[in-house]
Amino acid sequence: MIxxxxxxxxxxxxxxxxxxxxxEGQKNKNEIIVVVDGFYELNKxxxxxxxxxxxxxxxxxxxLPVATNWGVYNASNEYILVVNDDNVFPKNWDIDLExxxxxxxxxxxxxxxxxxxxxxxxxxQNLGKNPSEFNLEEFWxxxxxxxxxxxxxxxxxxxFAMHKLDYLAIGGWDIMYPSPHxxxxxxxxxxxxxxxxxxxxxxxxxxxxxxxSTRLTPEQxxxxxxxxxxxxxxxxxxxxxxxxxxxxNNSKLLDF
Numbered sequence: 001m002i003x004x005x006x007x008x009x010x011x012x013x014x015x016x017x018x019x020x021x022x023x024e025g026q027k028n029k030n031e032i033i034v035v036v037d038g039f040y041e042l043n044k045x046x047x048x049x050x051x052x053x054x055x056x057x058x059x060x061x062x063x064l065p066v067a068t069n070w071g072v073y074n075a076s077n078e079y080i081l082v083v084n085d086d087n088v089f090p091k092n093w094d095i096d097l098e099x100x101x102x103x104x105x106x107x108x109x110x111x112x113x114x115x116x117x118x119x120x121x122x123x124x125q126n127l128g129k130n131p132s133e134f135n136l137e138e139f140w141x142x143x144x145x146x147x148x149x150x151x152x153x154x155x156x157x158x159x160f161a162m163h164k165l166d167y168l169a170i171g172g173w174d175i176m177y178p179s180p181h182x183x184x185x186x187x188x189x190x191x192x193x194x195x196x197x198x199x200x201x202x203x204x205x206x207x208x209x210x211x212x213s214t215r216l217t218p219e220q221x222x223x224x225x226x227x228x229x230x231x232x233x234x235x236x237x238x239x240x241x242x243x244x245x246x247x248x249n250n251s252k253l254l255d256f
Contacts, residue, residue, distance in 0.1 A: 002094055002101075002161065003031040003075035005082045007067035010039050014086040014209060016046045017131040019053065021089040025140070028094050031076050037067040064180035065173035072167050080167060083159040087111075088134070088207035090143040096204035097161055100151065105197045106162045106188070108155040111208045112143065118250050121154055123205060130209070139207055148202040154249040155198035156188040159206055162196070170194055179227035182235045185252045189243060192254055 004022060008015045015034070022032055033054045036043055038061030047055055056070055072080050079101050083089075090096070093109075100107045111119070114126035123146055128134035170190045177183040192198060235243070244255045 001030055001077045003077040003080045005033050005071035006085055007035045008085040009037050011085050012043045012046045013131045018085050019050050025089040025091045026094045033071045035067040035071040037061055065175040065183050069172040075164055080164050081161040086209040090204050091140040093204050100201050103163045106155055106160050106191050108157045108160045108200045109204045109206055110202050111206050113208050113210050143205045151199045151201040155200045156251045177231050179231045181228040182231040
């Protein structure tokens with residue numbers, strides 16, 4: 001059994017599709033945790049449709065790192081899976097992931113994204129850029145057709161699954177980051193630093209709407225960009241010259 005952590009903010013339509021796919025796509029009865037990072041009323045009509053969801057309401061917007069940590073801290077199962085609310089789960093996602101789960105291993109299932117995508121490993125296929133035009137059955141069929149029983153060491157992307165105690169041992173996500181950007185890279189660097197294996201598996205593919213799910217007003221965009229720039233600065237100050245970028249797979253690594 002897996003505990004799924006889904007932080008959410010202001011994307012109820014994407015959250016609805018995410019929850020529909022996680023429940024209809026699973027074989028086992030996994031624990032599904034939605035952490036509402038502010039804007040509970042905006043998401044209430046979606047959450048009311050899924051009585052089996054464990055809802056954690058932060059009360060006000062505290063940021064993705066806090067929401068992710070809070071979801072993991074409240075997870076009941078041995079293994080956790082952290083996803084974005086604009087991810088769509090493939091059919092049989094849980095039984096396809098389980099063979100790869102192990103202590104001190106971070107598992108990133110590969111993803112399908114519409115263009116543009118920054119990740120060379122991702123399958124590029126436009127199955128929809130918003131929930132209203134997305135066909136779940138079509139996605140499930142396509143994801144099934146590209147399954148490969150193989151993995152490599154180019155992990156370090158969301159979604160990711162790992163042992164809960166391993167997550168706690170490295171302190172989870174750094175809540176000092178002022179935006180959701182870069183904090184995931186910071187987390188994966190910490191995992192690498194303590195020697196966790198970073199696996200990408202191709203036995204299951206999640207769909208990701210990526211930037212299509214984040215449509216902001218010009219004012220919101222300006223504030224988001226400001227916080228993203230601060231996050232990059234914080235990242236550079238924290239890791240300095242130790243952090244290197246691999247342009248072949250867009251991952252960051254530690255160089256001693």
